[in-house]
Amino acid sequence: MKRWSPESSATIKKQIQKRLEKRQTIRELYKQKSWKTLVKVASQTKGLYEEYDTIKVQGQVICVGDSVQINSGDQHDEDYVGTIKQIISIKEPTTAKLICLCRIQWYMRKSEIIKSQPKCSEWISEQELFITNHQEYILAQSIITNCKILSCSEYQELDEIDSTIYFNRLEWDLQKKQFGNMDAIQQYCLCFQPVNPDRQYIQCDSCKNWYHFECVGIKNGTYDKNEFNCRNCQ
Numbered sequence: 001m002k003r004w005s006p007e008s009s010a011t012i013k014k015q016i017q018k019r020l021e022k023r024q025t026i027r028e029l030y031k032q033k034s035w036k037t038l039v040k041v042a043s044q045t046k047g048l049y050e051e052y053d054t055i056k057v058q059g060q061v062i063c064v065g066d067s068v069q070i071n072s073g074d075q076h077d078e079d080y081v082g083t084i085k086q087i088i089s090i091k092e093p094t095t096a097k098l099i100c101l102c103r104i105q106w107y108m109r110k111s112e113i114i115k116s117q118p119k120c121s122e123w124i125s126e127q128e129l130f131i132t133n134h135q136e137y138i139l140a141q142s143i144i145t146n147c148k149i150l151s152c153s154e155y156q157e158l159d160e161i162d163s164t165i166y167f168n169r170l171e172w173d174l175q176k177k178q179f180g181n182m183d184a185i186q187q188y189c190l191c192f193q194p195v196n197p198d199r200q201y202i203q204c205d206s207c208k209n210w211y212h213f214e215c216v217g218i219k220n221g222t223y224d225k226n227e228f229n230c231r232n233c234q
């Protein structure tokens with residue numbers, strides 16, 4: 001049996017003090033929205049941290065691995081898009097309120113890319129996304145809805161397009177502000193650009209290459225002759 005001693009009382013006091021400090025830290029981190037540090041601190045504290053495979057947001061079940069549209073706040077008109085890597089709940093110890101966070105891998109949209117690469121505006125589709133290696137925690141409540149991210153060829157085969165269907169073919173390096181794997185992308189037309197599914201193309205009957213209507217002088221978006229031969233094949 002342990003006997004009371006002034007030293008052990010001091011140790012207990014120290015432990016209580018430490019626990020109180022931790023509760024205070026978590027509360028402060030929550031107020032400051034320092035999610036990354038909050039996750040780190042809470043994951044080291046018993047009973048405050050839990051991970052999940054799914055979560056219910058706005059009446060929808062969302063799983064780890066799903067892609068989602070995320071509310072970007074008041075400053076931007078466009079929603080953000082990302083893929084969920086982790087779902088975490090943290091108990092805020094002073095109020096016992098649950099803070100639900102998701103770790104997100106971000107995609108960039110056309111509007112972001114053309115700020116540093118304005119020339120790419122012609123071939124980037126409105127529904128195109130660029131995968132980044134940037135991950136971040138967000139509040140689960142800022143998720144708007146599930147969305148789909150297809151490959152470029154899958155996207156081109158769709159009969160109907162809606163605003164929750166995107167495609168991805170390229171990586172975006174956030175530090176260097178450039179594409180990661182541009183060499184792997186096929187270029188088309190006389191203007192030598194990657195295909196933009198938003199634009200109209202015509203195939204040359206001889207060389208089978210694809211050309212923009214505008215680049216081969218087809219006006220009004222229609223071509224009524226039976227055969228089309230490009231400048232190189234005429």
Ligand SMILES: [Zn+2]
Nearest residue numbers: 189191212215
């Ligand atoms: Zn062209």
Ligand SMILES: [Zn+2]
Nearest residue numbers: 204207230233
């Ligand atoms: Zn041709």
